Amino acid sequence: MAATLDQPALFTRLPNEVIAEIFQQCHVSDHFNLALTCRRLANGGHATLERHRAAYREYGVVTDWKALTIPSILQKVISDPYVAWNIRTIEIFGTRYGWENWGDFVSEPPSTVEVSPTPWLGELASESFEGGDTYHAFRWFQAFEKPPSAEFDGYGLLADEDWSEDYAYPEWRTIREEKYRQSVIEKHLSTYISLLIEYGHICNNDFEIERATEHLSEGNDSLLKALLISLCPRLNVLRHASGKDDTRDLSKLEGLDCLSRLITRSWRSNSWAPGLKRLREVSVGVPTGLWFEDRNLSGLHKQLQYRSVMLLPGLKSVYFGTMDIRRDTHDSWDDFVSPPAEDLMGCSSVENIFIDQFVDVYDEPDQEYTVESVIEFLLIPKKLKSLTVRGGLKRQLFNKLGDQALYIFMILLSKNLENVIEYNCRLRPADSTWGWFGRTDVVRRLYKKPTIMMINAVDLLSSTYPRLTLRKDERDNPEDPRLAQLIRGRHCISLKAEVVLIQKSYRDDGLMDEEVKRLLELQVYSLVRNKWRNGGKLKAIYIQQQPNPNDGNKIAEFDFSRAIELSKKMEIDIHVKENKAVPFHQIDFPVAPTMSTIPGQEMANGGGERVFDPFTGYWTTV
Known part of the structure; x- marks a missing residue:
């Protein structure tokens, strides 16, 4: 019908x-x-x-700041699908290795922790970290709240002044083990072991089960965190803070190592827990500004950790802070060995990489830091679209492969790259390997579809006007054959990018005489005038203007007025202090992640407008 x-x-x-x-x-x-x-x-x-x-x-956002949060929420995730379904972000501040660590993290250093100037990094640490001009000498257990004095009754320790932390902290373990072990671990132990076998891919044998049971019973929370991450089916973001964890006992299971092994086993078996399968953004070594973060650029995060993270099947963006990209050449047990580089090429779904304060030292006998190790890492993604590098040590890579190999590598990498940004690049030599990603003119021309490109003002002028590489006495010599190159070099650089960042430090400004300044002004004007020669994509030009601390924080004077006037007609933004025009475009730059759950963070950040500096890669308050 x-x-x-x-x-x-x-x-x-x-x-x-x-x-x-x-x-x-x-x-x-x-x-x-x-x-x-x-x-x-x-x-x-x-x-x-x-x-x-x-x-x-x-x-929606879960953090391990409080000691009992992770086990409490893990139990809810196991029993309540509504809780599991709605966890989107997990933030980890560090590993609790034993029951002595089962206090909340403390945001202010205890009075027993010595504070002194940073011993050897000096200006570099101050520029690289909030609060980087101070150094805290402490042991990891001091990062956690100690038990109230009343809980020491019966242990012969009745008041704070009666005991030192070094003497008393083993008693913390006893007190907290008696308080938490039964309710937090033993009551749910069989459930945890079953889930670790199913989702953590630990072998269902006596040795593996006994080892997992031992870690849990000793108060190590690494397995609890790995389980929580694995069981949240809509988990999008995982952030792990940078902590100066001085634990050297290899028998202690560190949280990132635990998660890395779980990821590697899942990859080898091609069987993924819901949370691992869903993750889209992972940040390791997130700066916090807290007193217990790592400010020594000591390279906390090794090959096993960063290679394993890259294996997550749905991952799109990664951030690695204080990353040690050196090759680890010593032998190790199978569980601790990351997959070989040749097995990983082109296997990762990662599209955006942010490398922050990386370590490039190669003075240890069992490790190598070479261009080859950098190439191996950056070829893991199938289609890398955005590469951002910030800071790092004043070292230079050992390039045993030679420039020809680097050029071939960049041909492969440049097919998909859209953003190539090197924040704080003045911290490294201009001819360092990282310079190949953007500051080398030959390589810049390889990129097919860049949207943001950073170039160095000195490199730009040197490649366009070769005579500027001469000393002044050589430039004054009319017989020098290189003088003729000035005429041949007078052309507009061809950058098919939407945003051009012209990087120069106050030191670079000090090297420029009036002639060189005029040539830089001419290049900026030519960029604007030749917008259509550059593909018609150009939206904005940022020019770095650093105050000179050796000259009363004065900023070097340049005259970009011609370029500014023309840019208004071409709807191009020129970002310099003398241009007061309202920008035509809103530009989004890659920024480092932050931990959203630091107590009192909102109050600390109050006052003043926050502005992002696209040259240093940091937010500043004006």
Whole structure:
């Protein structure tokens, strides 16, 4: 029988109780699909949707700042699918290796921690880290809140002044083990072991089970965190802070090592837990500005960790701070060995890489830091679109491969790269390997579709006007054959980019006489004038203007007025202090992640407008 227009829509006339029951019988992944079907279903499923909202408000971002948060939420994730479904971000500040660490992290250093100027990094540390001009000599257990004095009754330690931390901290382990072991670990131990076998790929044998049981029973929270990360089916973001963890006991399971092994085993078996399969953004070594972060650029994060992270199947963006990219040449057990580089080429879904304060020292006998190790790492992604490098030590890579190999490598890499940015690049020699990613003119021309490109003002002028590489007495010699290159070099650089960053430090400004300044001004004007020669994409030019601390923080004077006037007609933004025009375009630069759950962070950041400096890669308050 044909349907009539006045036939009642029976489905939308269902009572709320029936619709609510339909929601209850569906998987949590279907709830929003049902709600989007029609307004009637959304109204009938109000109670279910409100439960989702409440779970998201309370558990959307999870942190290990408080000692009991991770085990408490892990139990909720196991028993309540609404909680598991609505965890989107997990932030880790560090590993609790034993029961003595089962206090909350402390945001201020204890009075027993010595504070002194940074011993050897000096200006570099101050520029690289918030609070980098101070150094805290402490042991890892001091990063955690100590038990109240009242809990020491019966241990012969009745007041703070009666004991020193070095003497008393072993007692912390006893006190907290008695307080937490039964309720936090032993009560749920069989469940944890079963989940580790299913999702953590530990072998179902006595040795593996005993080892996992031992770590859990000793109060090591690494496995609990790995389980929580694995069991959240809509987990998007994982951030791990940079902590000056001085634990040297190899028998202690470190949190990132634990997660790295779990990821590697999942990759080898091609079987992924829901959370690992879902992750889109992972940040390791996130700067916090806290007193217990690592400010020594000591390269905390080794090959096993960063290679394993790159294996996550849905990963799009990674951040590595204080990354040690050196090759580890010593032998190790199979569990600790990351997959060989040749097996990883082109296997990662990562599109955006941010390398921050990397370590490029090659003075240890069991490790190498070469151009080859850099190439191996950057060829892991199948299609790398954005590469950002910030800071690092004043060292230079050992390039045993030669420039020809680097050029071939850049031909491969440049096919997909859109953004090539090197923040704080003045910290390294201009001819360093990282310079190949953007500051070398020959390589810049390889890029097919860049949107943001950083170039060095000195390199730009030197390549366009070769005579500027001469000393002044050589330039004054009319017989020098290189003088003729000035005429041949007078052309506009061809940069098919939307944004051009012209980097120069106050030291570079000091090397420029009036003639060189005029040539730089001419180059900026030519960039604007020849917008269509550069593909018609140019939207903005940023020119670095650094105050000179040796000259009363004065900024060198340049006259970009001609370029500024022309840029207004061409709808191109020129970002210099003398240009007061409202920008035509909003430009988004790659920024380092931050930990959103640091207590008191909002108050500390209050006051003043925050502005991003695209040359240093840091936010500043004006």
